[in-house]
Amino acid sequence: MWIYEKKLQYPVKVSTCNPTLAKYLMEQYGGADGELAAALRYMNQRYTIPDKVIGLLNDIATEEFAHLEMIATMIYKLTKDATPQQLRDAGLAEHYVSHDSALFYNNAAGVPFTAAYIQAKGDPIADLYEDIAAEEKARATYQWIIDLSDDPDLNDSLRFLREREVVHSQRFREAVEMLKEDQNRKKVF
Amino acid sequence: MNSQMQIFSHVKSYVPPRSPFDPCPPIGTKYYSTPPNLYLGFQPPGLPQFSPADALRKGTLWKVLYDYYDNPYRKGAGKTHG
Numbered sequence A: 001m002w003i004y005e006k007k008l009q010y011p012v013k014v015s016t017c018n019p020t021l022a023k024y025l026m027e028q029y030g031g032a033d034g035e036l037a038a039a040l041r042y043m044n045q046r047y048t049i050p051d052k053v054i055g056l057l058n059d060i061a062t063e064e065f066a067h068l069e070m071i072a073t074m075i076y077k078l079t080k081d082a083t084p085q086q087l088r089d090a091g092l093a094e095h096y097v098s099h100d101s102a103l104f105y106n107n108a109a110g111v112p113f114t115a116a117y118i119q120a121k122g123d124p125i126a127d128l129y130e131d132i133a134a135e136e137k138a139r140a141t142y143q144w145i146i147d148l149s150d151d152p153d154l155n156d157s158l159r160f161l162r163e164r165e166v167v168h169s170q171r172f173r174e175a176v177e178m179l180k181e182d183q184n185r186k187k188v189f
Numbered sequence B: 001m002n003s004q005m006q007i008f009s010h011v012k013s014y015v016p017p018r019s020p021f022d023p024c025p026p027i028g029t030k031y032y033s034t035p036p037n038l039y040l041g042f043q044p045p046g047l048p049q050f051s052p053a054d055a056l057r058k059g060t061l062w063k064v065l066y067d068y069y070d071n072p073y074r075k076g077a078g079k080t081h082g
Helices: A019-030 A035-048 A051-079 A084-089 A093-099 A124-148 A152-184 B002-007 B052-058
Strands: B011-014 B030-033
Touching: A019 A035, A019 A051, A019 A084, A019 A124, A035 A051, A035 A124, A051 A124, A051 A152, A084 A093, A124 A152, A124 B030, A152 B052
Parallel strands: none
Antiparallel strands: B011 B030
Protein backbone atom coordinates (compact mmCIF):
# COMPACT_ATOMS: atom_id res chain seq x y z
CA MET A 1 0.00 0.00 0.00
CA TRP A 2 0.98 3.62 -0.30
CA ILE A 3 0.91 6.73 1.80
CA TYR A 4 -0.16 9.79 -0.15
CA GLU A 5 1.33 13.21 0.46
CA LYS A 6 -0.97 15.93 -0.79
CA LYS A 7 1.69 17.90 -2.58
CA LEU A 8 3.69 17.60 -5.78
CA GLN A 9 7.21 16.19 -5.84
CA TYR A 10 8.39 19.45 -7.41
CA PRO A 11 6.38 22.66 -7.85
CA VAL A 12 4.62 23.11 -11.18
CA LYS A 13 4.31 26.68 -12.36
CA VAL A 14 3.09 27.65 -15.80
CA SER A 15 3.73 31.24 -16.85
CA THR A 16 2.09 31.43 -20.29
CA CYS A 17 -1.36 30.42 -21.56
CA ASN A 18 -0.23 27.96 -24.21
CA PRO A 19 -2.54 24.94 -24.73
CA THR A 20 -0.22 23.67 -27.48
CA LEU A 21 2.28 22.78 -24.77
CA ALA A 22 -0.43 20.65 -23.14
CA LYS A 23 -0.66 18.66 -26.36
CA TYR A 24 3.10 18.03 -26.31
CA LEU A 25 3.03 17.09 -22.62
CA MET A 26 0.47 14.36 -23.33
CA GLU A 27 3.39 12.36 -24.74
CA GLN A 28 4.67 12.07 -21.17
CA TYR A 29 1.16 11.41 -19.82
CA GLY A 30 -0.15 8.59 -22.02
CA GLY A 31 2.70 8.02 -24.48
CA ALA A 32 4.85 4.93 -25.01
CA ASP A 33 7.75 6.40 -23.04
CA GLY A 34 5.61 8.42 -20.67
CA GLU A 35 5.30 8.36 -16.92
CA LEU A 36 2.24 6.08 -16.88
CA ALA A 37 4.05 3.49 -19.00
CA ALA A 38 7.11 3.76 -16.76
CA ALA A 39 5.16 3.39 -13.51
CA LEU A 40 3.13 0.42 -14.73
CA ARG A 41 6.20 -1.27 -16.26
CA TYR A 42 8.29 -1.21 -13.09
CA MET A 43 5.37 -1.86 -10.75
CA ASN A 44 4.64 -5.06 -12.68
CA GLN A 45 8.19 -6.28 -13.34
CA ARG A 46 9.13 -6.06 -9.67
CA TYR A 47 7.34 -9.35 -8.88
CA THR A 48 9.64 -11.43 -11.04
CA ILE A 49 13.04 -9.82 -10.57
CA PRO A 50 15.79 -11.00 -8.16
CA ASP A 51 14.88 -9.81 -4.69
CA LYS A 52 17.91 -7.55 -4.27
CA VAL A 53 16.48 -5.17 -6.92
CA ILE A 54 12.75 -5.44 -6.15
CA GLY A 55 12.97 -2.44 -3.84
CA LEU A 56 14.57 -0.35 -6.57
CA LEU A 57 11.76 -1.07 -9.03
CA ASN A 58 9.17 -0.42 -6.33
CA ASP A 59 10.70 2.93 -5.40
CA ILE A 60 11.16 4.14 -8.97
CA ALA A 61 7.64 3.02 -9.97
CA THR A 62 6.27 4.99 -7.03
CA GLU A 63 8.24 8.07 -8.06
CA GLU A 64 6.96 7.75 -11.63
CA PHE A 65 3.42 8.15 -10.30
CA ALA A 66 4.54 11.35 -8.61
CA HIS A 67 5.88 12.49 -11.99
CA LEU A 68 2.61 11.51 -13.67
CA GLU A 69 0.84 13.76 -11.19
CA MET A 70 3.15 16.65 -12.09
CA ILE A 71 2.51 16.16 -15.81
CA ALA A 72 -1.23 16.00 -15.13
CA THR A 73 -1.01 19.29 -13.23
CA MET A 74 0.83 20.93 -16.13
CA ILE A 75 -1.73 19.74 -18.70
CA TYR A 76 -4.61 20.74 -16.46
CA LYS A 77 -3.24 24.24 -15.87
CA LEU A 78 -2.57 24.75 -19.58
CA THR A 79 -6.09 23.69 -20.68
CA LYS A 80 -8.51 24.46 -17.86
CA ASP A 81 -9.34 28.00 -19.02
CA ALA A 82 -8.94 27.41 -22.73
CA THR A 83 -11.98 28.05 -24.93
CA PRO A 84 -12.98 25.47 -27.56
CA GLN A 85 -11.52 27.87 -30.12
CA GLN A 86 -8.17 28.00 -28.31
CA LEU A 87 -8.09 24.22 -28.02
CA ARG A 88 -8.79 23.95 -31.75
CA ASP A 89 -5.96 26.36 -32.52
CA ALA A 90 -3.69 24.22 -30.35
CA GLY A 91 -4.55 21.10 -32.36
CA LEU A 92 -6.73 19.75 -29.56
CA ALA A 93 -10.11 19.90 -31.34
CA GLU A 94 -10.31 16.10 -31.50
CA HIS A 95 -9.43 15.90 -27.83
CA TYR A 96 -12.18 18.42 -27.04
CA VAL A 97 -14.75 16.43 -29.01
CA SER A 98 -13.96 13.27 -27.06
CA HIS A 99 -13.11 14.63 -23.65
CA ASP A 100 -13.89 18.36 -23.31
CA SER A 101 -10.91 19.55 -21.28
CA ALA A 102 -10.73 16.36 -19.24
CA LEU A 103 -7.32 14.71 -19.10
CA PHE A 104 -6.93 11.41 -20.87
CA TYR A 105 -4.11 8.93 -21.39
CA ASN A 106 -3.31 9.86 -24.98
CA ASN A 107 0.05 10.56 -26.53
CA ALA A 108 0.85 13.88 -28.23
CA ALA A 109 -0.71 12.60 -31.47
CA GLY A 110 -3.94 11.59 -29.71
CA VAL A 111 -3.27 7.83 -29.71
CA PRO A 112 -4.72 6.26 -26.55
CA PHE A 113 -2.48 4.42 -24.10
CA THR A 114 -2.05 0.69 -24.56
CA ALA A 115 -0.42 -1.97 -22.36
CA ALA A 116 1.49 -3.01 -25.49
CA TYR A 117 3.81 -0.06 -24.75
CA ILE A 118 5.34 -1.99 -21.85
CA GLN A 119 6.99 -5.35 -21.50
CA ALA A 120 7.73 -7.98 -18.90
CA LYS A 121 9.96 -10.70 -20.29
CA GLY A 122 10.70 -12.31 -16.93
CA ASP A 123 14.41 -12.30 -17.74
CA PRO A 124 16.07 -9.90 -15.27
CA ILE A 125 18.68 -8.59 -17.71
CA ALA A 126 16.18 -8.17 -20.56
CA ASP A 127 13.75 -6.37 -18.26
CA LEU A 128 16.38 -4.07 -16.72
CA TYR A 129 17.79 -3.21 -20.15
CA GLU A 130 14.28 -2.31 -21.23
CA ASP A 131 13.95 -0.12 -18.14
CA ILE A 132 17.24 1.65 -18.93
CA ALA A 133 16.07 2.23 -22.50
CA ALA A 134 12.74 3.55 -21.21
CA GLU A 135 14.51 6.06 -18.96
CA GLU A 136 16.73 7.28 -21.79
CA LYS A 137 13.70 7.62 -24.09
CA ALA A 138 11.81 9.58 -21.43
CA ARG A 139 14.89 11.78 -20.96
CA ALA A 140 15.00 12.45 -24.70
CA THR A 141 11.26 13.22 -24.75
CA TYR A 142 11.77 15.82 -22.01
CA GLN A 143 14.59 17.34 -24.07
CA TRP A 144 12.42 17.61 -27.17
CA ILE A 145 9.61 19.23 -25.15
CA ILE A 146 12.07 21.71 -23.56
CA ASP A 147 13.36 22.50 -27.08
CA LEU A 148 9.81 23.30 -28.23
CA SER A 149 8.72 25.18 -25.11
CA ASP A 150 9.49 28.81 -24.39
CA ASP A 151 7.86 28.82 -20.96
CA PRO A 152 10.72 29.28 -18.47
CA ASP A 153 8.75 28.15 -15.41
CA LEU A 154 7.44 25.04 -17.14
CA ASN A 155 10.93 24.25 -18.43
CA ASP A 156 12.24 24.49 -14.88
CA SER A 157 9.89 21.68 -13.81
CA LEU A 158 10.68 19.70 -16.97
CA ARG A 159 14.42 19.97 -16.23
CA PHE A 160 13.82 18.51 -12.79
CA LEU A 161 11.93 15.60 -14.34
CA ARG A 162 14.65 15.06 -16.94
CA GLU A 163 17.29 14.94 -14.21
CA ARG A 164 15.27 12.27 -12.40
CA GLU A 165 15.34 10.17 -15.58
CA VAL A 166 19.15 10.44 -15.55
CA VAL A 167 19.26 9.27 -11.93
CA HIS A 168 16.81 6.41 -12.57
CA SER A 169 18.83 5.22 -15.53
CA GLN A 170 21.94 5.26 -13.33
CA ARG A 171 20.22 3.14 -10.69
CA PHE A 172 18.93 0.61 -13.24
CA ARG A 173 22.47 0.33 -14.64
CA GLU A 174 23.73 -0.34 -11.11
CA ALA A 175 21.03 -3.01 -10.72
CA VAL A 176 22.41 -4.75 -13.80
CA GLU A 177 25.91 -4.56 -12.28
CA MET A 178 24.63 -6.11 -9.05
CA LEU A 179 23.11 -9.03 -10.91
CA LYS A 180 26.24 -9.50 -13.03
CA GLU A 181 28.59 -9.38 -10.06
CA ASP A 182 26.68 -12.10 -8.31
CA GLN A 183 27.43 -14.41 -11.21
CA ASN A 184 31.19 -13.72 -11.11
CA ARG A 185 31.65 -14.09 -7.38
CA LYS A 186 32.80 -17.53 -6.26
CA LYS A 187 30.20 -18.84 -3.88
CA VAL A 188 30.54 -22.04 -1.88
CA PHE A 189 27.28 -23.75 -1.15
CA MET B 1 37.85 9.89 -14.49
CA ASN B 2 36.02 12.38 -12.24
CA SER B 3 38.49 15.18 -12.98
CA GLN B 4 38.09 14.49 -16.70
CA MET B 5 34.33 14.78 -16.35
CA GLN B 6 34.65 18.43 -15.26
CA ILE B 7 36.03 19.57 -18.61
CA PHE B 8 34.13 16.98 -20.59
CA SER B 9 30.87 18.02 -22.26
CA HIS B 10 27.66 16.02 -21.97
CA VAL B 11 26.42 17.54 -25.21
CA LYS B 12 27.82 15.91 -28.35
CA SER B 13 27.33 16.99 -31.92
CA TYR B 14 27.69 15.90 -35.51
CA VAL B 15 26.99 17.39 -38.92
CA PRO B 16 24.52 15.32 -40.96
CA PRO B 17 25.66 14.46 -44.48
CA ARG B 18 24.52 16.91 -47.13
CA SER B 19 23.37 16.20 -50.67
CA PRO B 20 23.23 18.91 -53.34
CA PHE B 21 19.57 17.94 -53.86
CA ASP B 22 18.43 18.27 -50.22
CA PRO B 23 15.27 20.43 -50.28
CA CYS B 24 15.72 22.34 -47.01
CA PRO B 25 18.54 24.64 -45.93
CA PRO B 26 20.98 22.71 -43.71
CA ILE B 27 20.27 22.60 -39.99
CA GLY B 28 24.04 22.65 -39.56
CA THR B 29 25.01 20.84 -36.39
CA LYS B 30 22.84 18.19 -34.74
CA TYR B 31 23.20 17.81 -30.98
CA TYR B 32 22.63 14.87 -28.69
CA SER B 33 22.92 14.34 -24.99
CA THR B 34 25.29 11.87 -23.32
CA PRO B 35 24.36 12.30 -19.65
CA PRO B 36 26.74 11.41 -16.79
CA ASN B 37 25.00 8.11 -16.00
CA LEU B 38 26.62 6.68 -19.13
CA TYR B 39 30.09 7.10 -17.62
CA LEU B 40 29.74 6.61 -13.88
CA GLY B 41 29.47 2.83 -13.63
CA PHE B 42 28.51 1.58 -10.18
CA GLN B 43 28.45 4.73 -8.09
CA PRO B 44 31.37 4.73 -5.64
CA PRO B 45 30.72 5.81 -2.02
CA GLY B 46 31.58 9.25 -0.67
CA LEU B 47 31.01 11.38 -3.76
CA PRO B 48 30.36 15.14 -3.31
CA GLN B 49 26.75 16.10 -2.62
CA PHE B 50 24.59 19.18 -3.09
CA SER B 51 23.06 20.78 -0.02
CA PRO B 52 19.57 19.37 0.69
CA ALA B 53 17.90 22.59 -0.57
CA ASP B 54 19.92 22.53 -3.79
CA ALA B 55 19.37 18.81 -4.28
CA LEU B 56 15.58 19.23 -4.07
CA ARG B 57 15.74 21.93 -6.73
CA LYS B 58 18.17 20.19 -9.08
CA GLY B 59 16.63 16.73 -8.89
CA THR B 60 19.71 14.90 -7.63
CA LEU B 61 21.76 14.79 -4.46
CA TRP B 62 24.92 13.91 -6.38
CA LYS B 63 26.97 16.55 -8.16
CA VAL B 64 28.41 13.95 -10.50
CA LEU B 65 24.91 13.06 -11.77
CA TYR B 66 23.69 16.63 -12.35
CA ASP B 67 23.24 17.47 -16.02
CA TYR B 68 21.60 20.80 -16.88
CA TYR B 69 19.75 20.73 -20.19
CA ASP B 70 18.83 23.59 -22.48
CA ASN B 71 17.72 23.74 -26.10
CA PRO B 72 21.04 23.41 -27.97
CA TYR B 73 19.57 24.95 -31.13
CA ARG B 74 18.86 28.27 -29.44
CA LYS B 75 21.60 30.88 -29.85
CA GLY B 76 24.07 30.87 -26.98
CA ALA B 77 22.92 27.46 -25.77
CA GLY B 78 24.59 24.11 -26.28
CA LYS B 79 27.14 24.47 -23.52
CA THR B 80 27.01 22.49 -20.32
CA HIS B 81 26.37 24.39 -17.13
CA GLY B 82 28.15 23.79 -13.83
